[in-house]
Structures are given as structure tokens and as C-alpha cells.
Amino acid sequence: MAEIIIVPTPEDAGRLAGTAIADLLGARPDAVLGVATGSTPLPVYDDLRTRLAGRDVSRVRAFALDEYVGIDRDHPESYHSIIQNQVTLPLGLTPSLVRVPDGQAADLERAALEYDEAIRKAGGIDLQLLGIGSDGHIGFNEPGSSFASRTRVKTLTPQTREDNARFFASIDEVPRHALTQGLGTILEARHLVLLAFGEAKAEAVALALEGPLSARVPATAIHLHPHCTVIVDDQAASRLADRSFYEYVFANKPAWQGL
Ligand code: PGA
Secondary structure: OOEEEEEOOHHHHHHHHHHHHHHHHHHOOOOEEEEOOOOOOHHHHHHHHHHOOOOOOOOOEEEEOEEEEOOOOOOOOOHHHHHHHHHHHHHOOOHHHEEOOOOOOOOHHHHHHHHHHHHHHOOOOOEEEEOOOOOOOEOOEOOOOOOOOOOEEEEOOHHHHHHHHHHOOOHHHOOOEEEEOOHHHHHOOOEEEEEEOOHHHHHHHHHHHHOOOOOOOHHHHHHHOOOEEEEEEOOOOOOOOOHHHHHHHHHOOOOOOOO
């Protein structure tokens, strides 16, 4: 079972995930991180800014989960720009070692294949950060995505476009397609860390953690992974039926066991 950790605030989650990432980089200075965009991972990046300050992170490699198709890579809301401004520059990573899918490639299918190949050549992702969409997506793997899917183009659901409209001047500007790591790609990462905050995620979290395994809720794919840590705040945990059990398990976690 995925480890489910319920914390009071997103900042607490940021500290836990930040510690796990800093420990990984301490053990492997050239570790491969899977980085995510959206509001959810921001407390992790905030934590890492101070936690990694002064440390040599020049060999750290990173792959983003996804990128919009149809907006310029220099658009402020492209994931290329966001990863650069929220991850690469603030954490001091080496820009050439941080990759984002090429949503502007003339041949998107080829770009997708090359992205999976680049992850493979890097030796695979050590730790993959994940958010969850209100429709249960991870990456941009929308409902119906195959658990075996590889990096490819997906059509964003109307709900995802509405959720992301807050980043754009109007919903009409939100792209309709994205290049995203597939669920099969994500499941190859050695450690998944899924985060969710706020009431708006409570239903998706309950379906992902306690519902039946279903392509309709792509985040249920995490149950196929042997090492997945889910960190949610009180509000995102509010619809979990077995909440007290998860709290009991965490409270009794052996001291030797890290995340
Ligand atoms: P959010 O998006 O972090 O902005 O809520 C999460 C996601 O869509 O995966």
C-alpha cells in the first residue's frame, strides 16, 4: 500500500518531501528528479530553496512531467518557463540537465519517444513529484489513460482547462493538448511522492486512494507502484474513510524507515 501521511498544512508537506529529496541528493549528487508544475509542488520548492542553499547541486538532473502543446516555450505559463523560474533558477540546478517535453516540436510523436528515451538513458527517475488533478489525473494523464501509456500527446479535459484557467488571461488561452509522461513512464520512477492540498482535491484523493483501480481515475495507478508516498493536508484528507488507520500507521512508523 502507498504510505499515506496526513499533515496540518502544505508547508509541513513541503518539509517532508524536501527532506526526502535533500537526503536523496546527499546520497546521490547526480540523482534524477521528476519535477511537477502547478500550485501543489510549490511548498516543496520553497523548502528546498533553503534546505539546498550552499550545497553543490550542479550534477542533479531533472525531467518535467509534461508541457502544453500550442504555446511558445517562452510564454510565461509554458512549463518550460515555469520549471525554469520555480525550479532550475531558484534551486541553482544546471539548466542543460533539466528537461521539459518539447511541446512545440514539429513531430510531437517523435519528441515523445525521445523524451522517454532520454529518461531511460539517464538511468530512470529516482524520485518523481506528483500533484493530482481534480479529475484524478497525474501528469496530464486524463481519465481513460492506459496504465501502460508512454509519453504522448493528450487532450485536456474541460475540467482541467477550467482548473488551469487561473494561470491565463481567459480560458480561451488554455491549451487543449499537452505532451505528458505516460502512466507507464511515471510508474518506472523508483519513488513516487504524490501531494494534494485543499478541499477541492478531497474527492480525487479519496477515489485515488480508496476507490477501485480504474483508468477512469488515473491516479489509482500509484497502487501498482511498490514505493509511493502520498502526503496530503487535512482538507485534502477530509473524505478518506480510513483516515484514522493511516494516522495510526504513520504514528507507529519504525524510526529506521525513511520516506
Ligand atoms: P495543481 O495541479 O497543483 O495546480 O492543483 C495539479 C495537477 O493538475 O496535477
